[in-house]
Amino acid sequence: MSNFLGYDYDYEDMMNIPLLIHIPGEDINEQPENNGGQVDLMPTIxxxxGIQNINPYIYGHDLLNTDNNFVLEQMYMPRGSFIKDDIMFCMSEDGIFENGRAWNRITKEPVDVESCRKDFERVYKEIEQSNYILKKDLYKEVLKGKTGKSIELENKDF
Structure with a gap:
């Protein structure tokens, strides 16, 4: 990749993966430049x-209608890592926030780690909420209608 691009292909480049969505019969051509992750696919789709997301247990945001440039990472980076706008925060392997590192993805310049604390706390809160939903099997409860909330899907041709 470095030879093809003409510069050193690094970890930040590896995390920059385009998302292409093709809708047959539509002449839509948009190129939003939002940060997103796999969790954002469902709200976007x-x-x-044309389906309103009313399920309180679906995480992520619609990539076509958001100013939220925030992605929490827990697969390819240590848990607690995130990307927000042009800032990337990588949690340290020892799990100590102060030992993490942060930098601007564009300029590669270091960023003060302490300026990332609020977003780091947001990441941990969302991970805890997600784990709670999975452990309590709340998705099954929603689908059964026991929580009083459900996903209403009209008769659509999928």
Whole structure:
């Protein structure tokens, strides 16, 4: 990749993966430049299908209608890592916030780690909420209608 691009292909480049969505018969051509992750696919697809997301247990945001440039990472980076706008925070392997590192993804310049604390706390809160939902099997409860909230899908051709 470095030879092809003409510069050193690094970890930040590896995390920059384009998302292409093709809708047959539509002449839509948009190129939003939002940060997003796999968790954002469902809200984005629901929006494209004209389905309102009313499920409180679905994380992520619609990538076509957001100013939220925030992605929490827990697969390819240590838990607690995130990307927000042009800032990347990588949690340290020892799990100590102060030992993490932060930098501007564009300029590669270091960023003060302490300026990332609020977003780091947000990441941990969202991970804890997600784990709680999974451990309590709340998705099953929503689908059964026991929580009083459900996903209403009209008769659509999928």
């Amino acid at each position: 629901l929006n494209l299908m």
